[in-house]
Structures are given as structure tokens and as C-alpha cells.
Amino acid sequence: MSFSLTYQPFGAHAVLICWPNIIDSDVRKDIQIFEAKILNKFSEHILETVIAYSSLILFFHEDAVVCDLISPLKDLYIAPGENQKKEYHIWKIPVCYKPQFGMDIEGLAKEKGYTLPEVIAMHTAPLYEVYFIGFLPGFPYLGGLDSRLATTRLEIPRMAVPKGAVAIGGNQTGVYPSESPGGWHIIGNTPLSFFDINASVPSFLTAGDKLKFIPINEKEYHQIAALQKENSYEIESEMYHD
Amino acid sequence: MIEVIAAGMFTTIQDSGRYGYRKWGVPLSGVMDQRSARLANHLVNNTNDEAIMEITMTAPILKFNVDTVIAITGAGFSPSVNGQKISMNKAVQIPKGSVIKFGKPSYGVRAYLSALGGFSVPKILDSYSFYPNITENFHIKKGNILSINTSEIPTTDLANSSVKISKAHFESPIITVDKGPEFNLLSRGVREKLLHQSFEISNDSNRMGYRLSAAENIAAAEIITSSVQPGTVQLTPSGQIIILMRDCQTTGGYARILQLTDEAINILAQKRAGESVRFVLRKLPF
Numbered sequence: 362m363s364f365s366l367t368y369q370p371f372g373a374h375a376v377l378i379c380w381p382n383i384i385d386s387d388v389r390k391d392i393q394i395f396e397a398k399i400l401n402k403f404s405e406h407i408l409e410t411v412i413a414y415s416s417l418i419l420f421f422h423e424d425a426v427v428c429d430l431i432s433p434l435k436d437l438y439i440a441p442g443e444n445q446k447k448e449y450h451i452w453k454i455p456v457c458y459k460p461q462f463g464m465d466i467e468g469l470a471k472e473k474g475y476t477l478p479e480v481i482a483m484h485t486a487p488l489y490e491v492y493f494i495g496f497l498p499g500f501p502y503l504g505g506l507d508s509r510l511a512t513t514r515l516e517i518p519r520m521a522v523p524k525g526a527v528a529i530g531g532n533q534t535g536v537y538p539s540e541s542p543g544g545w546h547i548i549g550n551t552p553l554s555f556f557d558i559n560a561s562v563p564s565f566l567t568a569g570d571k572l573k574f575i576p577i578n579e580k581e582y583h584q585i586a587a588l589q590k591e592n593s594y595e596i597e598s599e600m601y602h603d
Numbered sequence: 604m605i606e607v608i609a610a611g612m613f614t615t616i617q618d619s620g621r622y623g624y625r626k627w628g629v630p631l632s633g634v635m636d637q638r639s640a641r642l643a644n645h646l647v648n649n650t651n652d653e654a655i656m657e658i659t660m661t662a663p664i665l666k667f668n669v670d671t672v673i674a675i676t677g678a679g680f681s682p683s684v685n686g687q688k689i690s691m692n693k694a695v696q697i698p699k700g701s702v703i704k705f706g707k708p709s710y711g712v713r714a715y716l717s718a719l720g721g722f723s724v725p726k727i728l729d730s731y732s733f734y735p736n737i738t739e740n741f742h743i744k745k746g747n748i749l750s751i752n753t754s755e756i757p758t759t760d761l762a763n764s765s766v767k768i769s770k771a772h773f774e775s776p777i778i779t780v781d782k783g784p785e786f787n788l789l790s791r792g793v794r795e796k797l798l799h800q801s802f803e804i805s806n807d808s809n810r811m812g813y814r815l816s817a818a819e820n821i822a823a824a825e826i827i828t829s830s831v832q833p834g835t836v837q838l839t840p841s842g843q844i845i846i847l848m849r850d851c852q853t854t855g856g857y858a859r860i861l862q863l864t865d866e867a868i869n870i871l872a873q874k875r876a877g878e879s880v881r882f883v884l885r886k887l888p889f
């Protein structure tokens with residue numbers, strides 16, 4: 362724990378803790394370590410916590426006096442903690458990159474001067490890191506897009522981006538967990554559900570997990586979609602330590 | 604059973620909110636005007652967490668095929684039962700077969716209808732609040748049949764309970780705020796404009812957020828995506844002011860310049876397009 366943090370009340374019931382304004386894996390790890398320490402120590406005061414790239418927000422119960430909690434939080438950050446190694450998943454996410462699934466992939470390839478197989482290779486090569494979930498229920502903010510695929514957002518956002526759309530916007534890539542409006546370029550679609558209200562935890566991803574996109578053909582897409590529908594598709598994954 | 608004869612503009616079922624799921628990007632949701640909704644639940648002896656009907660701008664027509672007790676609070680929609688005007692902010696006995704209609708709101712925009720025992724809708728992710736892709740229904744439609752939890756019809760003292768409400772809740776243009784995380788990054792000139800000028804609420808305002816009319820020479824740079832919450836006032840690089848409301852996203856990339864108090868969210872929730880509001884900084888207790 363070596364970052365210089367700021368602590369500020371954010372409304373009457375929340376404290377916002379900010380790390381240096383960078384998108385960085387070490388910051389993400391430090392946020393999660395501190396979050397675990399806080400949840401361990403102050404669980405009776407805390408309603409819920411949300412992390413983002415370089416911040417952690419703590420929502421407290423209505424009767425908590427948030428400004429009184431800042432000083433004990435600062436002490437907790439510098440207090441020695443157990444150096445627990447956290448376990449994370451590396452998930453293999455099947456994606457069909459055929460133009461009927463990714464309506465913008467041909468346009469993107471043309472604009473960047475690459476062939477379709479080159480775009481697919483560039484998008485499937487990285488091991489993407491999940492920084493946090495936000496924007497939409499189950500939407501993962503991923504780090505690791507090949508900068509050669511970075512592109513400006515659509516000038517006019519689509520009214521309905523389909524569920525499962527794998528897309529690129531700016532220097533980010535992500536998966537739309539449900540149909541929603543959106544301005545990113547759609548390059549493929551995954552048959553997996555990234556948000557499931559019937560699961561014990563609605564999103565199988567957590568911050569710190571990694572994603573690998575695996576190209577599949579149309580037939581495989583429909584096979585996985587059918588298995589997923591009857592709840593018998595197990596997402597391939599392996600574990601890693603931070 | 605309650606039959607929806609007409610749905611109204613945007614009628615939903617809400618509770619106090621879907622807590623515990625924001626880490627997965629799930630909006631908090633819940634009633635827009637908590638003060639009015641809590642009152643409606645109290646009047647019929649329900650807890651704060653009971654599912655309640657939120658009515659917006661144009662009200663539904665409801666046929667009650669059940670004996671119950673209801674209370675209507677919030678915006679002044681002039682409710683009637685079988686053509687007879689009934690009081691708001693009061694527990695009212697509803698005999699089976701009654702049809703409840705409403706007029707146009709003479710003050711406020713959102714009314715709350717509580718029923719003894721609460722509305723019986725599926726609890727999804729620990730909440731009854733409607734939200735697209737989470738609950739099956741996003742809003743109530745004509746022909747829907749709503750159930751209420753069965754409960755003993757109470758004694759007369761409940762049916763007589765009523766309260767007087769303050770009109771300031773619906774008429775005050777003052778929106779009390781705290782400084783937001785990026786407030787201190789604004790120039791002095793922008794801060795002064797923000798706190799000394801009135802802003803008009805634009806048409807594009809709903810449960811996700813209220814947009815204010817564009818003001819000149821006010822803008823803020825984007826930030827690295829970070830947490831927001833209901834009541835967060837965002838300022839975009841093009842000068843748009845957006846006040847996030849109960850169905851807002853969990854994170855956002857615009858500067859968070861102010862944060863509404865809980866009561867200010869309730870007051871704003873009763874305002875309509877064209878009304879003016881003014882931000883006033885709350886004196887902090889430290």
C-alpha cells in the first residue's frame with residue numbers, strides 16, 4: 362500500500378476514496394485489497410461498496426456520520442494487513458465475429474486497413490483485465506485493447522445494441538450484457554449471458570478476472586446458445602493469483 | 604386483485620431501492636420522492652420497504668376487485684372513488700368493486716398509492732422496484748392484473764389516520780446540495796454561476812436523470828469513469844447539467860460537481876419541465 366489517497370464525503374451517506382488518476386493494474390489490486398480490509402473492519406456500517414478504475418466508494422447506512430469515519434479509514438489504509446493472495450479467474454469467452462453477428466467489423470477493418478482475420482487476431486490475442494463492472498448491469502470495463510483497434514464512437518448511437526454484442530469504443534472493448542442503446546462499434550457477439558438475475562451472483566465476472574475471447578463459427582455459436590439456454594454450458598476458465 | 608383499466612403515462616411499482624447490487628452495475632432504483640412514498644406506506648401501517656405504486660404525470664384508472672385500505676400521497680392528482688372525491692394523505696377504505704380515477708396534477712408530478720399489505724410483485728435481486736432487464740415489467744400496462752398481499756382489514760383508527768403536508772415540498776425552487784468530488788476543480792466564475800443562477804428543467808427528464816437548460820460559459824472536463832449516485836449533479840464538457848435520479852447508472856465519466864441532499868432529491872422528483880430550480884450549498888456540520 363503505497364499510493365497517496367484522497368478521502369472525501371460524497372453526499373451525506375458516502376465516502377469517496379481516490380487513487381492517482383490512472384488506469385493501472387496495480388491501482389486496481391490496491392483498491393481491492395483496501396476494499397477487503399474495509400469490509401472486514403467496518404461491515405456493520407457499510408451498505409455496499411463500488412469500485413471504478415481509480416476510486417472506491419463506500420455507501421454507509423443512513424445513521425452513520427461519514428465525516429467521523431474518514432480518519433479511521435486513513436489509519437486502516439496504512440495499518441499492516443494480512444498479505445492474502447487473491448484468486449481470480451481467466452475466462453474463455455466464445456465470440457462469433459461473422460459480419461451478421463458483428464455488423465461493424467467489416468467497416469472497422471476497412472477503416473483501419475486490415476483484413477477481417479487480422480482484426481479478429483488482434484482482438485483475440487490479448488488477455489483482457491476486468492477493472493470493474495458499471496454502466497449497465499453486468500457490463501465489464503476491460504483493459505488491454507490493442508491500440509491499433511481503437512476507434513472513435515459512432516456519431517449517432519444505435520437505439521438498440523443486441524445482447525451479447527462485443528464492441529469497441531475509443532480505446533476500450535466490452536460486452537453488452539443486455540439490449541441497450543450504445544455508440545460502440547459492434548464486431549461480434551457472444552452466446553454467453555453476462556448478467557443473470559437468477560444466478561446467486563448476477564455477474565460471473567469480478568474485478569481482477571481476466572478474459573480471453575475465443576473465435577467460434579456460427580454453428581458453434583448456436584450450439585453454445587442452446588446449451589446456455591438449458592443452463593448446461595460451463596464457461597471454460599482457469600485460476601490465477603494476483 | 605387490481606385491474607389496470609388505463610395505465611397512465613409511466614406507472615411503476617417501486618420500493619426503497621435495490622441495495623447491494625451496484626457493484627454489478629445494477630441501478631439503485633426505488634421511489635423518486637421517498638418522503639411522500641414513506642408517508643403513504645405509514646398511513647396504511649406498512650413498513651418503508653413495502654412495494655408501492657408510483658404514478659407520473661398522467662394517472663392510471665384502477666378497478667379494485669378486493670376490499671382494502673389505500674393511501675395516496677405526493678402530487679395533487681385529485682383522486683376519486685366511484686366518482687366521489689377522496690382525501691389525499693389519508694388512509695381510505697376501498698370496498699371491493701371500486702374504480703379509482705385521478706385528475707391532472709395541480710401540484711407536483713409524482714403520486715404514491717400504497718395498499719394495506721403492499722403490492723405483491725416478484726422480488727428480484729432483493730427489491731420490488733421495476734427496472735428494464737431486471738424485472739419482467741418496466742412499467743404497468745393497460746390490462747395488467749396487480750395483486751396485493753392479503754392482510755387483515757384494520758380497525759377504524761387506521762382508516763382515520765391522516766396528515767397535513769407542507770406545500771413547500773412541491774413549491775420550493777431551492778435544491779440543497781453538498782459539494783461534489785470535482786467541485787473544487789471548477790473555476791471561481793463557474794462556481795458562482797452555478798450557485799447564483801436559476802436553471803430551467805428541460806423536457807428530457809425522467810427516472811434516470813433531470814437535465815437542466817444549458818447555461819452559458821459553464822463546462823467541465825471529463826473524468827476517468829468513477830462512481831455516481833442518485834442526486835449527483837454532472838457537468839459535461841459541452842455545458843449540459845444533468846442531475847442523476849434513482850434509476851441512474853452506477854458509474855459515469857462526467858465531472859461530479861454537486862450532490863443533492865436526500866430531501867432535495869425528493870423535492871426535485873416533484874418538479875416538471877419548465878420549472879426553475881436554484882442550487883444552495885448546505886452548511887456542513889464540520
